[in-house]
Each structure stands twice: as structure tokens, then as C-alpha cells.
Amino acid sequence: MARRIGVFVCHCGVNIAGVVDVERVAEEIKKHPNVVFATTYQYMCSDPGQNLIRQKIEEENLDAVVIAACSPAMHEETFRNVCKDYFNPYRCEMANIREQCSWVHDGKEATEKAIKIVKATVEKLKENEDLLPILVPVEKRCLVIGGGIAGIQAALDIADAGYEVILVEKEPSIGGRMAQLSETFPTLDCSQCILTPKMVALSRHPKVKLYAYSEILDISGYVGNFTVKILKKPRYVDEDKCTVCGDCEKVCPVIVPNEFEMGRKPRKAIYIPFPQAVPSTYTLDREACLGLAPLTCAQCKDACEAGAIDYDMQPKIVEEKVGAIIVATGYNLYDKNKLVEYGYGEDDDIITSLEFERMLSASGPTQGKIIKPSTGEVPKKIVFIQCAGSRDRQHMPYCSSICCMYTAKHALLYKHHVPDGEAYVFYIDIRATGKGYEEFIARVMEEERINYIRGKVAKIYREGNKLIVCGVDTLTGRRIEIKADLVVLAMAIVGKEETKEIAKLLKVAIDEGGFLKESHPKLKPVEALSRGIYFAGCCQSPKDIPSAVAQASAAASKVLALFAKDRLEKDPLVAVIDEEHCSGCGVCISVCPYGAMTWQNGKAKCIEALCEGCGTCAAACPSNNIEMRNFKDEQIEKMVEVVI
Amino acid sequence: MEGKKMKNVKKKIAMYWGAGCGGCDVSLLGIHEKLLDLLDEIEIVFWPCAMDIKYEDLEKMEDKSIDIAFYNGAIRTEENEEIAKLLRKKAKLMVAYGSCAIEGCVIGLANLYNKKEIFEAVYLKNETTKEKILPSRDLPEFLPYLKTLDQVVKVDAFIPGCPPPKPVLEEALDALLQGKTKFGKEVALCEECPRKDTKPEKIEISKFYRWHEKEDNGECFLAQGIICMGPATRAGCKGECISANIPCTGCMGALPRVRDQGAAMLSAIASLLDVEDEKEDEVIDSIKDIIGTFYKYSTAKLLPRGGMKDES
């Protein structure tokens, strides 16, 4: 049956009509076969615009429509919803005459091109099949990878809503970086004090299954139906039996640097990273331990009255099924040794911001005292260098976003600890955009009398007991030399190596800084390109705690929306393989960016739930054996025919 | 079979050798004993290579008196063209036999050059040619460009291969003798390739090797970075070349849904590249002889008017 097609050309105010002669587009398209009606309107997407479409569908007895307007990414859903009441929504197509025409052309050609775009869309529409959405069942459990503040918050939100959460943390304890911080800007609450209640809530939550000291080995499947393989590393200490008495630690003869203290404090081979660790248990570090055998040492085992130590503990691999995944793997600091050109490398008295945080912490390596590591003296002159490795083409070109704020905090805390000390801050600009942040900076600058120097440090070198920091004040043009006792580098925030591995498993892209790439930088900031995968916290970009928490809640709400339905509806515009004629060459499987193509009995099979309809496979199949629903070769050929 | 024998009406067959290497004529003998069975069913009425017969004899035959005419080789001379037309007149079924007749094959690569360039290369500039003489007298005219059979006459059936491999030929002959003009597999070579099971989960190519440049580890050639035309080539040969540890060069031609075998393989290969953007050019440049690799058999189809450069 020949279609009765109506074409609705949108002015989009002057966005389209300012360049394209929309009336002529409508006139011309009326002459095209099968087009029985065409009109224009100011704003098609407005309520009156949508009503106009409804009215004309009824009056003109239309059974398919083309909306010539903006990109389908903007309003396809709007218009398909309008048409749904009358006919299959796949009989509604958008012709993009804005982004692909009026915004990039002008003059007469723009109108000619618009006519061609609309004609091509009419041709495509004629051959469209009526389609129904694909239904995918949903496993209503969520995996959270990473137990920093972002992971904890997301897990709690989802668990509180009544859904099960599997949280996997690779370290012995959850808590992440926030557990390492002393006090937090701008209100200076004690970081641990506000974090630990959340850690405890999480560990007690009946809906949360915590796998700490565990790693993700593999993730397969797709939205609603992921299978996750988790490796539970052996702690050699039974979490349930350990009473955290610490007897084992006292007798253990091995001493290694403590990672939690950024290596600035020793720990034993059997250790607890920090007293409030969750799960609350000791962990035996197999690499450091003398032998894991009664004959070699076994001092800890003998000392443990609770009988918690078990040298025969084995790694365990468990499998969990989940419907959604939140990645919250956090950040690292850029390696300060990479800043050798400034002489930032090895000196004991040049420390990173996180080392300084530990120094400020009452439970840290110096019990909260600020010292000069080389001598143990109180530093009387301290220099903070912002943007160390950030906003620097040789290193990380982006702004790490939080260094201005925590450096101000550091300077302030220094003055509280050493009131007669002098503090200098080298900065490029001050970026304090959060709530109460500007006020915080102002307070630090004015009340605490910190010397803010606008400029970059060119070089640091040692002269006896002092570090000479050379730079230029770019406001006055003056050369500056400071004889400092301690230098603190506000190192660039970078993505973690571990995040890259997770991204590979999930087929999520990573940007230059090692951060996960979101689906849309503005409108989908917490979603991955593949459905069912979300991001929270610093693994997506550098951010402070409030933003990490907000993003975590946002990711959680996305998951909850997903879990609100028993079955997911998915766009049926997927790749269709002619199985009989597939040779199993594997090209499509190799190129699919979404992992939607898999092997089945030596041939390719498209998992429709995963397929995003990108068409990569169809273009690559050397047998031309894959067809995109509603984008068949014949359709494309007809579209090309009317265009040329 | 039995039924046909009883009827005892032998099918009349013709075979002609156009512009080609002669391998196709030989390939017919390559079916061995099967040929003897066949002789019960067929009568060869015209096969210049195997019997003493003149073109006049062919001319004298009644129109449509030959049941099946096999034409192998391409059309390079006036003579080739004339016989093609004559055979078409005399035969009920016209069959393009082998890659040259179907798509021009290796000699179709000559369509990259014009007649003058070809003659100069062959008769004048060739180092091994001592007397530099251009052929002129009493020879059929050399056409300006090479044509495939179906560019000259209507063709009813195609037997692919260079030359048609035994299993392909056997199936084709059986079908044709039963009057069927559609036969052969419609799936790519990977399906029946002896190396298929060695394909990795994902094929990623970061460097191309020519076949002799890399020690063959016995796995899928493509996965090793050695260009194998198998994914873009019709199956049927059972991977003769692969069994001899040589990657497929594509002689069986494109899949039915593909118009351009070379482009199909190029787009597949381009999608499989696993290199940073900056290095892409370098890696692509490492493919030597793009046309000879991807269009070894189909250049004449791609350039029916001959020549890539503008010339008359």
C-alpha cells in the first residue's frame, strides 16, 4: 500500500527559517511522490506544533510523517510519541535541516540542500518497517566497583531503595582517598569523622554484599544482564574471627612502607590500613610475609588468640549476576618524578599534597605534627605549588579542579599549626567556584595572611638545609626566590591504571587524563555510551567530595530508574545478520564498539539488547551480510538517488 | 544419473579458450575419472584445444544446437569477441568458465594501462625482448581494453575460480547437465577454511606482513596480519590455497551481495586496524600493491572502460 506521507517543516524561530526558505521546501516536497501534505510551523516541538501534527494526521489521513527540523538526537522521541497514537512510531522520521544544513550553510544552496535532505528522508521512510521495541529482562542488582566516598554513597542510595548491591573494593578496606584526608574544605570537618558513619552503615546494610580485598576479573553481558567474575584475594585472616586486638602486628618481624600513609610510615606484614577500616580486620600481605608456613615464621599465628589466622586460605572466584554497574574507582596523583624539569623529583622535603594530608592527620605518620621530613624540625617557611602537572601542555593539559581549594585549606591548617610560620602559594589563577569556596579563599588570603604569588615556579634546588624555590611573580614581573623548609606540590589528579582495565572490560572509552568518557558531556554526564553502565566520583573527572557524592546519587538514581521496570524497552534499530550466509569471518565481532556481536557455533550473532545500531559491523562485513533495521542498502541507495 | 543414461541423449558441449592462461582448459581434465563418467552424458562438439575443428565448422552448426558452451578466458582481441558472439548464437546455455571470463582475472590488470603502454612494455621495453617488433600483420585486432564475457554477450551461468577448483567444477557440471544455472556456495571462504578454528575472539591488526615476511604460525592468516581475501571471497574451493599454507587471493570472486570485492575487503581491513591515528597511514602504506592485492581478479570489472588515467 502506498504511503500517505505528511511533511512538517520547522522554522525553529530563525534557526532554520533565517537561512532556509522553509516555504519553498514545503512547496517542493509536495511534488514528491507519496507526499500528500506539507506545511511549515514556527516551532514544531512546541505544544501547538505537536497538535498541528496530530490534527493533520487525522484530517489528511496520513500514515507516515517526516519532521524536517533539528537533529533526531534532540526531538525524535518527541515526535515519535506524537505519532504513536496513530501509527507505528517508526513511520515518523526526522530530516535534520538545522545542524546539517541551516547552521552550516547559507544562501540559496542551503534551501536546495534542505529540499534534498527532506526528499532523501521521505525515500527512507517509504521503506521503513513497522517495529516493536525489544524487551530485555532486568536483574535488579547493582555492582559498584570501588569503595571510595562515591562508591559508598551510590551503594547506600541503591540499597536504601531496597535493591541488592555488590560492592567490590580492591584494597583491604573501603573508604578510598577520603579516609586519607585530614580536614575537608570549606567547613573543615574532620574527614574520617564524616566518612566512617557511612562506611559502617554500608557494612551493616542487609542489602549490601561487600567484597573487599577483591578484584574484578571479568564482566560479560549487557544492560540488565551482566555476569561478573570477582576474585576474592585471601587475607589469611578470618574476617569474622579477627577481633582487631593487634597482637599479631606486635610480633610480626617484617616492616614495609604503609601505602595508606603514602609510604611515610611503616607497617607490618600483617596489618590494618587504618583503625576505622571496614571490614574491621587485619590482613596478611603475602608479598611481605616471610613465608606463610609454620616453619618459616608463624609468629602471628601463634600470637592470635582468636585463631583467626589461616595460612591455607585460598583465592576464591565468585560469580554474580547484576543488571547495572557503577564504576567509582577514583583517582591517583600524577607521578611527581615526572616533573623533573622543575627539580621536583626526589628531595625528602618536597612532598605531595596527599602526603601533607597524612601529615596533618592525627593518626598519620607524625601524629598531626607538620615537620620537615629531612630533619624532623618544624618548617618555618613553606611553599605550596598549585597546578603541579596540571594546566601544563607537557603534562596534563586540564585543570585538576580541586587543588586551589585544598591548597588554601593546607595553608590555613599550616598557619593554625605553626602560627609564626610563613606560607607562600604559587598559583596560575584561583578557581573557587563551589558554594562557600570563594569566601573560604578570601578568608585564607586575608585573615591568615598567606602570601599568594601569581606565577609559576621555574626551578627548585637544594642549598644546605634549605630548598630554593625560584619563580616569577607575573603580576609585578618580579623575580622571586624563597628559601623554603618544605615544599608541597598540589599534584595533578589523574585516572587510575585500574580504571583503564575496568574500562577495557566494559568497553568504555578513556580520555587523555585516564578518566572515563561519558555518553554526553552535558546531558549524560554519569552514563557510559553502553547502557547499564554509570560513573561516579573522580574516575570520571577530578572533583571534590560534594560533587563526587552528588554524582554518586545521580548514578544511583539512574540505576533505580532502570530497576523500576521489569523489562527494559530498547530501540529495535539493530543489526540483523543473515545467518545462513555468514561465513564466521569474525570481522563484525572484532569491530563492534559495544561488544554486541558474539560468536555462536562458528558464526556471528548480534545480541540485540547490546546493539546500539551504530552500523559499524554492517559497513565492515565483507559479505555484505548485515543489514541495519530501517537502514537497509536499498533505502540508502534510494536516498542517494534523490540527492544526486 | 541412471535415468539419463537410459535416455541416451547426449548433451552437446563446446569449450572455447579466449584470452587466458590455458589453466581452465586443463582444469577440465583435473576432475579425473569424473570426466569419463561425464563422457557418457556429453558429446564434445567444439573444443579447439582438444580436437581438430575450425571456426567454419562452428559457423555451420545450427543455431541453439549446442546445449552448453563453456567460454574460458577474457575478451582481449576481435577474434575473442567474434567467437563469443558466435558461440552465444549456437548455444542454448552460455557459461562463463573461470575468473578471466567472469571478471577479467589477472590479465584484467592490463586495464590499468592503455594499448600503447601495454605494447611498449611487452614488445619494446621488455629486457628479454631482443628484436623490438610490434606485431601488426594478419593478427586479430587487439581491443582497446579487456572485456569480460558478460560485457559482450548474455551469460547464463558462471563457474568461478582461477581455474575453477575441482569441487566447484564438479558441482557446476552436475548442475548444468540438469539444466540448473544456479549453483555454488553463497558464503565466504572462512566458513570452510581449515584454519577457521584458530581465529581469535577478536581480530586486531597492528601491522601488515606480506606472506613471505612472517613465519606462519598456522593460525588464521588475517589474524596474523597477512592479508587473506578469504572473508570477501566465495567459498567452494575448500581452501585449496590455505591447505597449501598460502593465503587466499580471492579468485572465486565476490559474494553475491557484494558489488566490489576489493572495496568489501578494504573496508573490513580498515575496520580491523588497531593503531593510533597518527600511525594509521604508515600501517596502510605497508600494504604493498593495493590493486594487485584487492583487485587481482576484478580490475576489468572495476575499470570496464580501461585505464585509471584519462586517455583515449
Ligand SMILES: Cc1cc2nc3c(=O)[nH]c(=O)nc-3n(C[C@H](O)[C@H](O)[C@H](O)COP(=O)(O)OP(=O)(O)OC[C@H]3O[C@@H](n4cnc5c(N)ncnc54)[C@H](O)[C@@H]3O)c2cc1C
Ligand atoms: C590532597 C587532597 C586533598 C583533598 N581535600 C579535599 C577536601 O578538603 N574536600 C573535598 O571535598 N575534597 C577533597 N579532595 C578530593 C577528594 O579526595 C575526592 O573528591 C574524593 O576522594 C573522591 O572519591 P572517589 O570515591 O571518587 O575516589 P577514591 O576516594 O579514589 O575511591 C576510589 C576507590 O575505588 C577503589 N578502586 C580503584 N580501582 C578499583 C578496582 N579496579 N576494583 C575495585 N576497587 C577499586 C580504590 O581502592 C578506592 O577505594 C582532596 C583531594 C586531594 C588529592
Ligand code: SF4
Ligand atoms: S591477633 Fe588475631 S584477632 Fe588479633 S588482630 Fe591479629 S588476626 Fe586479628
Ligand code: SF4
Ligand atoms: S550495529 Fe554497531 S552496535 Fe550493533 S552489532 Fe553492529 S557494530 Fe555492534
Ligand code: SF4
Ligand atoms: S562480518 Fe559478516 S560474514 Fe563475517 S562473521 Fe560477521 S556477519 Fe558473518
Ligand code: SF4
Ligand atoms: S581469513 Fe583466510 S585464513 Fe582466516 S579463516 Fe578466513 S580464509 Fe581462513
Ligand code: SF4
Ligand atoms: S583459496 Fe582463494 S585463491 Fe585459492 S582457490 Fe580458493 S578462492 Fe581461489
